[in-house]
Amino acid sequence: MADPITSDKVPVTVLTGYLGAGKTTLLNRILSEPHGRKYAVIINEFGEIGIDSDLVVGADEEIFEMNNGCICCTVRGDLIRIIGGLMRRKGKFDAIIVETTGLADPAPVAQTFFVDQEIGRKAKLDAVVTVADAKWLRDRLRDAPEAKNQIAFADVILLNKTDLVGDADLREIEARIRAINPYATLHLTQRCAVPLAEVLHRNAFDLDRILEVEPQFLEAGDSHDHHHHRDHADGHNHSHRGLRHYHDEDMQSLSLRTDRALDPEKFFPWIQNLVAQEGQNILRTKGILAFKDDPRRFAFQGVHMMLDGDHQRDWRESEKRESRIIFIGRALPESMIRKGFEECAA
Amino acid sequence: MATTDTPSVADRTRHIAAGAPVVGAYFLKSGAVFVLGDEALLFVTGNAEPRRVVVHDGAILTAASDRERIVTGGDDGKVVAAKPDMTTTTIAVDPKHRWIDHVAIAPDGAVAWSAGRDAYVQSRSGGPHKLEAPSTVGGLAFAPKGRRLAIAHYNGVTLWFPNAPDAAPERLEWKGSHVGVIFSPDGRYLVTAMQEPALHGWRLTDGKHMRMSGYATKVQAMAWTADGKGLATSGAPQLVVWSFHGKDGPMGKEPRVLVPAEHQVSTVACHPQKDVIAAGYEDGLVLLVRATDGAEVLARRPAGSPVSALAWNAKGTAVAFGTEEGDAGIVDLA
Numbered sequence: 001m002a003d004p005i006t007s008d009k010v011p012v013t014v015l016t017g018y019l020g021a022g023k024t025t026l027l028n029r030i031l032s033e034p035h036g037r038k039y040a041v042i043i044n045e046f047g048e049i050g051i052d053s054d055l056v057v058g059a060d061e062e063i064f065e066m067n068n069g070c071i072c073c074t075v076r077g078d079l080i081r082i083i084g085g086l087m088r089r090k091g092k093f094d095a096i097i098v099e100t101t102g103l104a105d106p107a108p109v110a111q112t113f114f115v116d117q118e119i120g121r122k123a124k125l126d127a128v129v130t131v132a133d134a135k136w137l138r139d140r141l142r143d144a145p146e147a148k149n150q151i152a153f154a155d156v157i158l159l160n161k162t163d164l165v166g167d168a169d170l171r172e173i174e175a176r177i178r179a180i181n182p183y184a185t186l187h188l189t190q191r192c193a194v195p196l197a198e199v200l201h202r203n204a205f206d207l208d209r210i211l212e213v214e215p216q217f218l219e220a221g222d223s224h225d226h227h228h229h230r231d232h233a234d235g236h237n238h239s240h241r242g243l244r245h246y247h248d249e250d251m252q253s254l255s256l257r258t259d260r261a262l263d264p265e266k267f268f269p270w271i272q273n274l275v276a277q278e279g280q281n282i283l284r285t286k287g288i289l290a291f292k293d294d295p296r297r298f299a300f301q302g303v304h305m306m307l308d309g310d311h312q313r314d315w316r317e318s319e320k321r322e323s324r325i326i327f328i329g330r331a332l333p334e335s336m337i338r339k340g341f342e343e344c345a346a
Numbered sequence: 347m348a349t350t351d352t353p354s355v356a357d358r359t360r361h362i363a364a365g366a367p368v369v370g371a372y373f374l375k376s377g378a379v380f381v382l383g384d385e386a387l388l389f390v391t392g393n394a395e396p397r398r399v400v401v402h403d404g405a406i407l408t409a410a411s412d413r414e415r416i417v418t419g420g421d422d423g424k425v426v427a428a429k430p431d432m433t434t435t436t437i438a439v440d441p442k443h444r445w446i447d448h449v450a451i452a453p454d455g456a457v458a459w460s461a462g463r464d465a466y467v468q469s470r471s472g473g474p475h476k477l478e479a480p481s482t483v484g485g486l487a488f489a490p491k492g493r494r495l496a497i498a499h500y501n502g503v504t505l506w507f508p509n510a511p512d513a514a515p516e517r518l519e520w521k522g523s524h525v526g527v528i529f530s531p532d533g534r535y536l537v538t539a540m541q542e543p544a545l546h547g548w549r550l551t552d553g554k555h556m557r558m559s560g561y562a563t564k565v566q567a568m569a570w571t572a573d574g575k576g577l578a579t580s581g582a583p584q585l586v587v588w589s590f591h592g593k594d595g596p597m598g599k600e601p602r603v604l605v606p607a608e609h610q611v612s613t614v615a616c617h618p619q620k621d622v623i624a625a626g627y628e629d630g631l632v633l634l635v636r637a638t639d640g641a642e643v644l645a646r647r648p649a650g651s652p653v654s655a656l657a658w659n660a661k662g663t664a665v666a667f668g669t670e671e672g673d674a675g676i677v678d679l680a
Contacts, residue, residue, distance in 0.1 A: 057421075057445070060462070062482055064500050067522040067542050077500065077523050077541070078482060085421055085445055088369060088383035088405035116541070117563050 009124040012083070012096045013200055014109050017131030018140050018147040019102030022160040026131055026192035026199070027099055033196055038093040040086050042079070044101045055093055057082050061101060063108045066115060072280045072304045074108040075115050087122045095200065096123065103146045106130075106153040107283065107304055113205075114306040127204035130154035130184075131192065135164040137173055141180075141248075151177055152251050152283050152328050154184045155204035162188045172244065179246035181328055182253055183286075207299040207310055251283075254332050256341045259322040261292035263346035270340050271300075271307065279305030281332065287325035290315065292346035354644040355634070359675040362396055364388055368668025371655035372411035376430035378666040379416055380655065380674050381409045387416060387428055390666075390676065401426045401434050408459075412451045413660060417459075419446025425459045437468055448485055452492030456508075460486055465497045467508035475508040477515060485527040485538070498524035498538050503548075505536075520546050520555065525564070531574035535595055539565040543581060545588075549595060556597050558588055567613040571621060576602075576637060578623045580611040585625045585635055604640045605633055609648075615656035615665070624665050626653025632667050632677075645677045 017023045040055040066073040140147035285302035300309025370381030380388040402420030423443035444461040456469040460483035466474040485498035497504045502519040526539035537547040547556035565581035577588040585604040588596040609629040632646035655668035663680040
């Protein structure tokens with residue numbers, strides 16, 4: 001058969017955001033724009049709000065622990081069931097959107113794709129998109145650990161309802177987001193107005209994409225990758241907006257790099273041991289590695305204790321052979337991680 | 347493993363283009379019937395053109411057969427029975443149009459299905475009777491006599507007598523997500539497939555636990571050998587058969603490991619009378635394996651996508667197979 005039904009994996013976008021931030025607004029925007037694509041939508045409260053799609057499935061967010069001795073290895077049983085069922089209609093839709101409840105931790109959703117081979121064979125995680133309410137996010141970051149998790153976990157953040165706050169407040173909120181997650185693509189929006197290409201089909205979990213499309217993903221600094229979509233030209237677009245540096249007491253990111261080639265015999269035991277011990281606190285990990293005597297780049301990523309990595313293309317002549325790795329997590333033991341990483345040099 | 351020297355019956359295959367992923371295969375009196383993922387059954391009778399019969403308004407999520415009829419559950423919330431003459435009857439419609447995730451048929455013709463946490467039984471005498479499981483139902487199986495229903499869910503299995511509303515359901519507990527369930531033909535054992543690559547079992551007389559592990563992936567297919575004493579399973583790059591001879595079942599015993607291959611076994615079906623197992627692999631290979639000595643016969647060369655359905659006819663003279671890509675066939679062994 002020329003076009004095997006099983007050939008390409010269906011992309012899955014995870015839509016998170018605290019209560020009232022605007023998830024449903026974004027969802028309806030995605031479904032109503034004339035993009036010619038068909039989406040299957042998995043929502044958490046069936047029939048609550050009108051969702052304009054043929055394929056809407058109600059989910060009940062059944063989270064369970066895997067029996068593998070890893071306490072943070074939780075998965076969404078209902079997603080395994082529903083995505084498995086949707087795959088029987090393969091060809092009738094182009095992508096899947098999973099809307100989580102406002103209080104959901106995105107990790108079990110992401111981990112489902114690492115754990116279930118059947119799902120991993122047929123579908124792939126595209127990106128975690130988090131909608132945040134510009135007016136209330138600061139308060140939620142103080143009193144709602146779920147809201148902070150959603151920011152920390154995100155690949156794309158829509159800071160929504162920017163019309164409800166002044167510029168000074170907006171800059172402060174941005175800075176607070178960046179203190180938690182400097183690597184996500186951040187959009188300032190009203191009514192979730194954002195080009196859909198900025199939200200969908202991001203390939204944020206695709207190892208190739210990490211390398212090819214976002215070579216700057218590990219760059220330090222709080223100013224990269226801003227995309228402002230304010231309804232009125234305010235002269236601040238793509239500026240640095242003079243962000244203050246904040247340090248979030250609870251959730252941080254850590255970026256390490258070295259131009260000394262790594263020894264895989266040292267690196268893999270180290271990273272596996274690190275996530276086994278600290279995995280509960282490490283939300284996400286990404287890395288590009290240069291191993292000694294290895295012409296190819298190695299890319300990897302992780303969610304809590306689960307790691308996934310592979311060799312990618314050859315290093316280019318023009319490229320600096322360096323290893324870079326980032327962590328986003330709670331109370332990261334920075335000096336221990338730095339020391340461990342340095343000791344992985346060949 | 348299959349080599350060029352392996353005897354082959356592959357040239358005795360009638361090939362059928364199913365046109366949709368094949369998710370199940372059964373033999374009724376009329377001939378082979380393929381369950382298609384999209385919405386229809388494909389009846390193959392004699393040498394006539396296959397006939398496509400639409401049974402659901404959407405995907406077929408689950409199917410079961412007692413050789414008299416095929417019962418399917420769909421994402422349209424319907425439970426439908428199809429007979430050899432291709433007539434269909436709607437047994438139930440979920441009031442909220444929830445997906446019907448699992449169905450099972452009892453020897454006396456009772457039908458069970460589940461939607462979310464709710465399990466239902468429509469028996470000859472009445473119903474539907476309903477039982478809410480503690481979490482989403484992962485599998486259904488009737489006990490051999492058909493009076494008792496096993497409902498798999500998170501952290502265990504619930505055993506329920508649907509026609510005895512006063513009898514409290516019994517709970518067998520084991521931590522984890524149970525995604526498939528089967529009784530042994532003598533009714534002494536209950537085995538579940540777990541989300542992890544392992545099986546769990548209970549000896550029903552005393553509730554003793556059995557752990558059967560070592561798989562490469564989640565076990566999606568389980569079938570009892572003709573003598574009812576061997577449980578053939580998918581989930582490994584070999585055909586794994588657990589022995590339930592003796593009073594302790596597979597406890598403390600290694601399973602038989604047959605026909606190691608490059609790819610994993612994706613589905614299995616046992617010959618109705620002889621000690622022969624049909625094994626379908628992820629690379630499309632189908633082998634017929636004699637369990638006693640591992641002798642093998644090639645029934646389909648590797649091609650395309652995983653084998654997703656296998657069935658023997660009642661006489662054991664034909665094997666039907668289907669793949670995820672929509673290739674299907676019937677191998678004539680007579």
